[in-house]
Amino acid sequence: MLLKELSELNGVSSNETAVRHFIRDRLQGKVETLHTDRLGNLIASQGQTKKGPKVMLSAHMDEVGLMVVGIETNGLLKIKTVGGIDERVLLSKRVLVGPQQIPGVIGAKPIHLQEREERQKPVPLSALFVDIGATDRSDAEKAVKIGDLIAFDTKAACFGDGLFKGKALDDRAGCAVLLNLIENRYDLPLYYAFTVQEEVGLRGATVAAYGINPDLALVVETTSAGDVPPLKKHQASTRLGHGPAISFMDRTLIVQPKLVEALVAVAESAGIPYQFRQTTTGGTEGGAINQTRTGIPAAVISIPCRYIHSPVGVLNLNDFAATIKLVDAVLKNIAQRGLPV
Amino acid sequence: MKELLRNLTAIAAPSGREEPIRALIREELAKYCDELRVDSLGNLIAFKRGGKTKLQLAAHMDEIGVVVTAIDEEGFLRFANVGGVNPHRLVGQRVRFQNGTMGVIGAEKIDDIKELTLDKLFIDLGVASAAEARAKVHVGEMAAFEHSFVDLGQRVVAKALDDRVGCAVLIEALKRVRKPANDLYCTFTVQEEVGLRGARTSAFGLEPDLAIAIDVTATGDTPEAMKLAMKLGAGAAIKVKDVSLITHPRVKDLLTELAEKNNIPYQFEVLPYGGTDAGAIHLTKAGIPAGVISIPCRYVHSPSEMVDLNDVEAAVRLVVAAMEQPITL
């Protein structure tokens, strides 16, 4: 299963190599151009010579994780977060360290040795460490280097009623959507950008968009689902099982109203369920692309996902399938009728 | 000027929804420039020929507001901010959607004022059901704050003077300029309040030699205010620094000399917070020297912003002077 394979690859921001190679292998021979740029973005294209607006699809390959910043004399690894991680999710988890995927655990002080008040306070990142079983610093240095990236060690799987759980669904699910479209042919010049370093500031998309210079960009993302207690209904950004989420605004982007209307019209006429992303918080590559050069219209379509940026996220496979359908329908629509803006 | 300000501030046009204000400005300027165009983000660019140096003048058309994020079963709307909105200023405010729908802002029961955050507030459209609400507005629609224009004589009060007063200054300057000595690209920008977005892409397209933004600045002339030197009525403010920009020394000197030469009252401005379009413009491409002419304004980002017409007039004269001065940097 593509989604499972992608989820289990490790690609913490700035070392997306494993993901890039996996995707590159699946693109070989199926696209007209394929190259990796100097930041590591993987960019493929179809129909470069076709008339019609140049469209860029983007999904980011990177995931949040940790980085080794120091090694204690006792061999424990000091860490920092890469991308936005709530430190409270880190305790008592399994991780894989560095290119050799060294197994490690994030330990926690036994409850027996804690003061009662300690349990009420989160453990700060400065007190957390990764244990790879090294006997001392020099032993650790045989396996790990400063700067090595650390990913959650999570196996992906289907569960419940049509749900899927795994790490890095943000945004491997988006990558999977793009890969599902790659064999289709659209009557327009189409660029697939599998980008790097989204989680540390939309950096891959910034340069990819500059290089591609499209007329329109569609960002395929994963967004937080808030259909979980104690969130109230109006605080829920999206809900699982209600289809892909269309953004009207986030912290980095105001989607042009006509573009939102066009996405809605396509979804409705194709009978694809959709919902709005009912929050304006969080940023996406759409913002970076929109601000490129003289301004590039950008829209964001997201798969709702619970518990993103934690070791395990949950999405609904129907939403995933509907997202593929929606992006496909939008591309066909643009190929037929031109840009909606 | 009062009429122009009244008309410009009467329009609801939050960031990303600038169509109505753009239409009004377009109409105002049709006769006064050589070319009018709208770029891909929606910036309105009025071009007037005059000389070799490309001078971009920028004032933003957008204003702060709210955007609907959810509609509940009873028809109450939940919303998020568009730009810098202080929740403490919202309870009891009225909002107007672009289709004319009005609403008032109410709050959940709150025991401690410190707990007042945006997600405890809602908009009441005076409807009894979700269906009725949906017939009037939908999720993603934006509204601006509604407050009438007040003429206090020398000073006027209105919402959205940030930055409709800048738009008014630029419009008036274009009408008054007799012999432009530079190619003028008067840019009425979009989405300033959400991150100087229109200015950034417009400057990339225009690549001017010099840019001057026209915007409001805060003042320190009210009781126990922050220690700021800017005062209402003391003239146009020449910005030296804010968070987005430290003014290019030669641009600062140019504006200062123009003000002195033309006997235009002016003051210098250092604002320890905030930014303007010039911040985005000066970092465009290989760098564009930029400055700001500010209009001192009390109560910025409230529905009752106050400016002094003498300062507005000074700003117009300073902009005209810059337009008519052959500039080499």
Added chain:
Amino acid sequence: MQTEELLMALSNAVGPSGREDRTAQIIMDFFTDGEGRHWITGLERDRLGNIILRKAGSGSQPPRLMLAAHMDEIGLIVTSFEEGFLHFSTIGGVDQRVLPGQEVIVHGREDLPGVIAAKPPHLQQPDERKKAVKMEEMVIDLGLAADRLTALVRIGDPVTVKRNCSVLRNNFYAGKAMDDRACVVALVECLRRLKNVQHEAEVLAVITVQEELGVRGAFVSAFGLNPDLGIAVDVTHGEMPGVADYEGFKLGQGPVIVTGPQVHPLIFAKLKNAAEAGKIKYQVEAEVTPRGTDAYAIQIAQAGVATGLVSIPLRYMHTSVETLALDDLKETGRLLAEFITQIDRGFLEGLACY
């Protein structure tokens, strides 16, 4: 001018962000009239004030390498007058706790010496000392009558700390603005070493402005030059009590080569190779988001630049007694020169194949 002299001259020079001209002049003089003029093939200043020193490469299609070190320093700026005193705000990240009792120079119509007022302990309430003095409550005293003051000083005039660089034991240098003028000197050292060296790469050594306000000079110079490769040279924290050992690096133990998202893995590897080839001691730092260095801007210029980051360990950053080891500075220059000689077309082409 010897390295030591240049370092001291630059440390003492005035040049807060956006007002770098006086510092720039020292560098321009060195490369137009001084010995540096023989080391470069071109010098220009761009519209925001960045100095670009070019040294041609020997290749027919030379890889274009941008080096960046910033010349601006943090400072203060006059915001308002109050009864003959000045209120001020900051230019860049200033810790308000280092200010009381500091001697400053207000750059008004002329340079005016002044002091930042400090309330004597005798006049304080018993618990006052438990809290830091807020900058809004501080004033600068120029010893001038109110009318003289307003005639000589205007709102927006910059203020810098008055400080002469001092030499400590073991060739440790302590002064203001070592962040990042020590690295400017390291670039000069690099160019000095390259003067008689053939190298394929074209070197664009950029002495940037306005780094402390958000790496602004680097954004525009990197866009304008559109290099293939970029190396930012900046300071990192030196070891000191209260700083974890992985966040504070040893003085005198060589340059710090940085890895992290802003650094291309092959540039990182090449820098380490260069250090090993040149027998240069180095340290390694992992930094997740070095937003505070020019690398942050260079990496995302135009369609992307493969970027690296080299740092000099510096204690007490953003105070007026920033302290570093001269050896680290010189070794940084040597590392950069060694790196440059190793760059060729093949390396460039390999950057996209990983």
